[in-house]
Amino acid sequence: MSTTSLVILITPEGTRSYQPRWRKGYYFAALGAHVPIRLGYLDYAKKEAGIGEAVYPTGDYEADEAKIKAFYRTKTGRFPEKGVR
Template sequence: MKKWLGKTILGLFGWKISGSVPKELKRMVMVAAPHTSNWDYSIAILSFWYIGIRMRYFIKDAYTRSVFGFLFRASGAIGVDRSRRGNLTSFAIEQLLENDEMVILVPAEGTRSRVDKWKTGFYHIAIQAEVPIVLGYVDYEKRIAGIGPVYYPTGDFETDMAHIEDFYRDKAGRYPEKYNPSIY
């Protein structure tokens, strides 16, 4: 159903889908960027559904507790209370370590506004859970969304982030002025 929904909606709006994840990969951190509007994230999720990825993502718990909460939860949302001091990175690591199959989707910018640098929780999650980072993307200029390379972090933060930055350098969100491709 999700595959059909992703294909149908994206097809109606003229989006193309690219890439795949190797079938043997069952646990991973997936980055979704750029994230300049709710549409960027929605298009990314629809493209991942079409590709066949069953991912989970964190969202304000107000959304999952709303009248439409069942839709968010069905799409993979995990509601989190952002007013409570907690460590979302540790929670994500725990989820990956406790499950044989788990894809955690992370909007690495952490906001729809322009940022000087990305949040690095996705990197630390991947290192500590010993899983690869899958580079998901949306590119409004080309009207293409999907999966880029699977990256296995080495533990050399500077080198790893430079490789990731190279991939995202030419991607454009819905509002290009809100996207900073210099990620670290």
């Protein structure tokens, strides 16, 4: 028996400039669908890409967002000044 999985990639930034807050749609989409949020990344400094841990939304947005931001703080984007703070 084969299984099929659906992956939706949504970047947390909604614009091309720095925003102090992320949009929350990706979080509530995952929460409503009862699926994990997979943390994909491109680290320009290390020239690597990958998929990090899965974050299972608990309904406590602030706590879950803190976990996600902690992960991304270890990655360097192409424009670091526009990234996670």
